[in-house]
Amino acid sequence: MAAQILDGKQIAAAVREEVKAEVAGLKERGITPGLAVVLVGDDPASQVYVRNKHKACEEVGIYSEVHRLPAETTQEELLDLIKQLNNDRRIHGILVQLPLPEHINEKTVIDTIALEKDVDGFSPANVGNLVIGDRCFYPCTPHGCMVLLDKTGIDIKGKKAVVVGRSNIVGKPMAMMLLARHATVTICHSRTKNLAEECRQADILVAAVGKPEMITGDMIKEGAVVIDVGINRVGEKKLVGDVHFESAAQKASWITPVPGGVGPMTIAMLLKNTVEAARR
Numbered sequence: 498m499a500a501q502i503l504d505g506k507q508i509a510a511a512v513r514e515e516v517k518a519e520v521a522g523l524k525e526r527g528i529t530p531g532l533a534v535v536l537v538g539d540d541p542a543s544q545v546y547v548r549n550k551h552k553a554c555e556e557v558g559i560y561s562e563v564h565r566l567p568a569e570t571t572q573e574e575l576l577d578l579i580k581q582l583n584n585d586r587r588i589h590g591i592l593v594q595l596p597l598p599e600h601i602n603e604k605t606v607i608d609t610i611a612l613e614k615d616v617d618g619f620s621p622a623n624v625g626n627l628v629i630g631d632r633c634f635y636p637c638t639p640h641g642c643m644v645l646l647d648k649t650g651i652d653i654k655g656k657k658a659v660v661v662g663r664s665n666i667v668g669k670p671m672a673m674m675l676l677a678r679h680a681t682v683t684i685c686h687s688r689t690k691n692l693a694e695e696c697r698q699a700d701i702l703v704a705a706v707g708k709p710e711m712i713t714g715d716m717i718k719e720g721a722v723v724i725d726v727g728i729n730r731v732g733e734k735k736l737v738g739d740v741h742f743e744s745a746a747q748k749a750s751w752i753t754p755v756p757g758g759v760g761p762m763t764i765a766m767l768l769k770n771t772v773e774a775a776r777r
């Protein structure tokens with residue numbers, strides 16, 4: 498079988514159109530959704546992401562402000578900015594770009610963001626609400642993966658899903674969201690014995706490990722849906738996923754490319770969460 502491509506770029510564009518219409522509706526009621534993005538330091542990849550987020554906001558009519566702070570910013574100063582943004586009525590969503598410099602405690606920073614403005618969905622209270630099925634923000638990357646899965650038209654209920662990777666920002670919330678949709682979920686990681694065998698059981702395989710092309714075609718069940726969350730820079734320019742695309746596409750029914758798969762969906766979901774925050 499040759500897989501169909503799950504075109505994240507195209508689907509994200511459609512989501513942005515939806516968001517644009519929602520923003521227009523909110524503006525008629527006198528509400529302009531606002532997002533604050535905070536970037537500490539000058540990591541080149543982060544600069545690009547932050548610029549893209551800002552551009553995406555402008556395109557759909559969301560007010561956005563970017564706070565660029567020097568790498569030497571103290572934790573105190575960063576926390577002060579977040580508290581100020583927590584109290585700023587124009588700002589409905591706050592995103593602190595990760596990773597932060599070593600001298601700043603990520604956990605303390607995320608904990609300071611007001612729950613109702615946590616559009617990344619990284620705070621402990623939000624994660625707790627996700628796990629128990631209460632109202633919450635769905636973390637942008639796994640949320641984007643779920644939207645892509647739904648675009649295939651497969652019925653998630655009762656399917657065997659394998660998530661490779663157990664990070665707090667992707668693997669764990671992804672597993673919870675699949676579980677909420679009644680998949681039978683296995684989480685694999687670096688200590689998993691016989692990873693290939695686990696992966697071959699998957700009707701839905703989500704790769705979020707950060708290892709270039711480590712999931713190969715021989716690890717994929719015939720007809721599986723393969724979602725590749727990895728964004729790995731190899732060499733100067735080339736971007737590859739955690740999945741070896743050519744061999745995996747021989748087996749899968751649907752597969753996301755890198756670039757142009759999950760990445761653009763992440764940004765589209767951030768816009769959606771910001772509108773949701775403003776609506777509340």
Ligand SMILES: Nc1nc(=O)c2c([nH]1)NC[C@@H]1CN(c3ccc(C(=O)N[C@@H](CCC(=O)O)C(=O)O)cc3)C=[N+]21
Binds near residue numbers: 728
């Ligand atoms: N607080 C926080 N929230 C985040 O959501 C967050 C973060 N920190 N830190 C970094 C990661 C990474 N991330 C991406 C978003 C879009 C693409 C994306 O659009 N990628 C394009 C390619 C862009 C390129 O060339 O690098 C694609 O896959 O087609 C990638 C990665 C959000 N992150």
